[in-house]
Amino acid sequence: MSLVLPSELVVDRFLPTVRAMLATRLADRELTQQEIATHLGVTQAAVSKYVGGEATGDDRFRADPDTVATVELIADGLADGSMDGYDALAELLSLIRRLEDRGPICELHEAEMPALEGLGCDLCVRGIDTDVQAERDVLADVRKAARTLAATADFDAYVPNVGTNVGTALPDAADVTDVAAIPGRIYVVGGRVEVPANPEFGASRNVSTAVLAASTVDPTVRGAVNVATDDSLLEAARQLGCEPLEFDPDYEDRAAHLCERFDDEGRVPRVIYHRGAFGIEPITYVFGTTALEAVDFVRALVRTAST
Incomplete structure (x- = not known):
């Protein structure tokens, strides 16, 4: 990803355009080219190019009503x-701040740095958006967790038929749209664990339901992984000092049932599981503070089960 500062765009794109616009407006008001050059802090030769239409500029600014109005003023x-130079500078600085706030400068910045697109980026005018940063952190955690899981030796044996998923919830998550997971789930193809897509919010109802139930009881638990229920993994959990908690899969409101089971335990166990039911494959959930932490424990379970 290229690193471009908004100030670069102001110097390279905005300032030349506004100087050209001002030069033509001042010429229309019958100022000499030398007078215009003095006002703009450029050479007379540059003014000649501006007035003659030879100078390049960015049409985003030429067509922007706020820019046009400020130039006329x-x-x-x-x-x-x-108005003197100080007044003119104050007007231009105020205009730049407005154009950075979801205006043409912001649009140009997103075009130069596509990674910013769609993030509601307000870095230029309000500093770091903590909500956006939290979303980026969660997506990065799930992405790394999924790749780590896919690279885990012997993990393919524990991927359920319905697929595996990893999920991390935002702080104070309220519903499934606040939990990031892998769209389409993680499957085994030709003996390889495949991650089909980058994480998205709201991509997995099952993992999200488990994470939300856990975080309701213990807000520090925001990550989970689902794997196939296997006695060797459950025994590995016991060997690692974690007693798995069994729950009933056949509940209409699984979130409420899980919250009730966690309340009965007085905690959120690291590992919970069910043995399946009619049309329901046996599934185990492993929890962590994040999906990556949950995956690290899954890796430990797999290693222990394999020895």
């Missing part, structure tokens, strides 16, 4: 003497 003020 400054041109009037410089022409009639009611």
